[in-house]
Amino acid sequence: MVGRSSGMTEQVAEAGETLEMNDSTGSDAFLLAALHGSQAVAEFDLDGNILSANRNFLSLLGYEAAEVAGQHHRMFVAEGEADTPAYRDFWKKLGRGECDRGEYLRCARDGRPVWIQASYNPVCDGGGRPVRVVTFAMDVTERRRRLADDAGKLAAIDRSQAVIEFDLAGTILSANENFLDLMGYRMEDIRGLHHRTFVAPEQAGSAEYQAFWERLGRGEFSSGEYRRIGRDGREVWIQASYNPVFDPRGRPVKVVKFATDVTEAKLRNAEFQAKVAAMDLGQAVIEFDLDGHVVSANRNFLAAIGYTLREIQGQHHSMFCSDEYRQSREYRDFWLRLNEGQFVSGRFHRVGKYGRDVYIQATYNPIFDLGGRVMKVVKYAYDVTKEVELEKRITSKSSEMMVSVRALVDSIGAIAGSSGSASETASQSAAAAEAGHRAVHQSMASIDRIQASSSKVSEIVRVIGDIANQTNLLAFNAAIEAARAGQHGVGFSVVAAEVRKLAERSSDAAKEISSLIESSVVQVNQGAEVSKSAASSFEGIMSSVQATAFSVMEIAESTQRQRQMADEVSSLIEALARDVSH
Template sequence: MTWLKQSKEQRSDGEALLRSLDRSLATIEFAMDGTILDANPNFLALMGYDLEEVRGRHHRMFVEPGVAESEAYRDFWQDLKRGHYQSAEFKRIGRGGREVWIQATYNPILDRHGRPVRVVKFATDVTDETRRNADFRGQVAAVNKSQAVAHLAMDGTLLDANDVFLRLFGYEREAVVSQHHRIFMEPAAVEGWDYASFWQKLRAGEYQQGEFKRVAHGGREVWIQASYNPILDRDGRPFKVVKFATDVTATKLRTADFTGQFEAISRSQAVIQFDLDGVVLDANENFCDAMGYRVGDIRGHHHRMFVEPAYAASREYDEFWQRLRRGEFFSAIFERVGRNGRKVSIQATYNPILDMNGRPFKVVKYATDVTLNMEARARAVGATAQTLSNVQSVAAAAEQMSASVSEIAGVMVRSKMAVDTINGEAEVADHAQMRLRQAAQSMDGVVQAITKIAEQINLLALNATIEAVRAGEAGKGFAIVANEVKNLANQATVATSRISEEIAAMQGVSDEVADTLASISKGISSVQEFVTQAACAIEEQSAVTRDISVSMQNAAVDVRSIGEGLAAWA
């Protein structure tokens, strides 16, 4: 009775266990040939059928046709017929071809003689989990194809690494497995506190992510974008670290280059950033200094705060921002307004920045303060205008001087002709004076002859007087005649003497005239030489003056062009 009671209790416990399993699991029973005998509601709901739709049909209705015809499927049932237990994750097909994954056990039920008489299958729906796992496996496979992956023990020892990691660092797997992570570090970095803290955080289960500088085989520098991921066990304790890394060395170098260039620009130029509506996002110190603001004074304000109100309200200004929003680039000298209305001139470029799809998303402006240059240029334009006026005045004066010099040259030519005429006439007068002198000399000879005759007559008169005295009374008349002759001789002597004096005076005057004519001739020769030299000099001066006039006209044209260029560039 005790045995029967125990047997009954055991059957009761077994039935209770089966009922419990039936409530929680998907259960189905098969004959040993695979024909369906029964199925509980959990199974039917899982596969999407009613009991009448599956009872009496073969198990192959739940598998893909290719699987049902396979040798592995036949072996699967042969093993069950031999009483072998089957447990695994299986892919099955529900109503409408829906894919169902189950974690199942196929349990052969034995009779009293140990022979299998039917098969009971207990299953759990793991479709979602299987899909998640498949997704995880796919992601891991994809990551392994594209990223460097390394598995590290909590003490930093390398457990494994994929091919991408090994290629990146230039090692064979055997050379790095069981080595410490420090082989990828610079010695100085290994000794630092940051590296020790890095591993302390990982051992505490803290995720580490960032850009890291590492050392590959042969000391080659490598930059990686990496995440160090502590993997937790069921109790939430980290037991290893998986590292996912991407080689960003080339990008890092490009970024360093770009950053260096941008920092260099920021140090030397005024930089401000706007959104596409013109609202200020940020500005560097150079820009704030140029405009007289602090960055907090302008951030969030519209660009129109830097322009004249009339221009800000104009269609031109609206079109300016519309064109920037379309991605158009602007470069020019702009007049802007700083703090307290101060005028500021800037040489600036407005550069639309494009996103990954080539669409503008902000505008960066690079500018240089050229206010002093523009003021100097304005002064230069004014000075150029004044210079142009002066040059034009000088050119006009040069033209007038050229005309005057030409007129003087004509006068000097005529003066030379007049002097040449005077010189000729002086030579004629000199020749006449010489003839006069010769005539005076000739007259002096005549006077001398007359004087001698007068002396002879006077001597004859004296002799006649003597003879008349000797003749007495008979010679009285002759004496009277002799006396008259003597008087005439005396008068002739006196007249001749006066003539001689006059001739001598005329000779003196003639000598003075000769000397004067000689001085005049000499002076005329000097004047003639001077006039000739002056005429030549004035002719040369006239040519030079004409060249100066032409040069000044050309200079006026050049200065006008410079002034127009400065005004246009301003």
């Protein structure tokens, strides 16, 4: 690297430019002595060969005088630089008598980079012709390292953070891409606008906001979390520092803000805080140190346990436990587990003020620091005392109900037995009714046959009656003929009279038989009607008996199902009692 003008005032360079071989005065000698004492000085011919170097120069680059005498200046520059046009032009410029000054990168003997603030000054003879070159240099390696470090840090900040500059009145001067992307603007959109562009209207008009810029104008630093408004009206939260920048006289000239977008973290923290607040409102919360001493407790916990915070703060957790549990191995292991970072949850019996039994459903949560070490324990709990008391009552009532259900099962069993007997009896009744129905039908068939026979007999009797009437008429006619015959017809007359009597008796008998048969037919018809009525009744009885038998069977089946259901209810009650007790 040949050199770069720094803009700094270089007394060395200006002093060197005045040197002439033949015009040195006493004051010049003193000046040169002072320069040799404080700066690195070396002389070169116009081709760049080393003529001399003082102790400061040799020490700066790590050489001895014998090692550099007669060597070319290129031994101090990086490999490859000596072959560049810029390096050749550098020596041509010096050969023309032109001075060159700036910051130069040089290489020490051990290869380490050395930065020098130097001036290369041509020395002229009496005729004004350059005859050699003198360089006066100061080591600025550390300053360059600091500048590079600062520049690297600034570049890193510029890459990773949102950066914006304001004048002391709050007017925007510049902003980097991170800031523009964060807020949704382009540089031309905001240059020259006031910082209030990014704040809510109610904040921009507040006295607090005015005081904020007044403090920055006085050079006071400000940092914290700030709520800002992006171009689309969205809310943006930033973690930012507002840094006044001072001029060489210590007066503030502008403000640079470095910011990080913490919107997501802010929203996440807000959600987390809301959840914690909700838990604090709805649950009993208490904190312990790792030894089990109470650090703090919320109102819900104090209300559940009956103490004030002053009464329990600094006390050990064991004050809430029964004597038996406090002395148990389980309780010792309980705190060992928490100290090991293990989560513990469940239902716990605790003792409140005045020995009152308190039951809680709780979680004991170890809280870890950033190094992953347990730092405290936070308990979140619900007071379930009423629920436990209810469970105890349920258990008691379940036992009583079990007795009743068992009795009910026994009763249903008896009913089932009776239903079985009734079903069997109903089946027998149905069979008997069906047999009676068949007998009635058989009787009706017999009556029908009797009616038919009676009709035939009646017809025969009617024929007999007709024969008797005809016989009687013949006998009467015979008697008349016998009377006409006189003495000769006496015997025939007697016979005719007997025949007539017999015919009359036959006719009377036929009439009597006919009357009896008619009476029998009437009675048989009445019997038939009665049989039909009986048959109809038997059919009704059969239907009723069958319906009764079906109903009894259904009752028996329902009773069996009820018994099964009662057994299931009994099992469920037993299970409920077990679950509640656990």
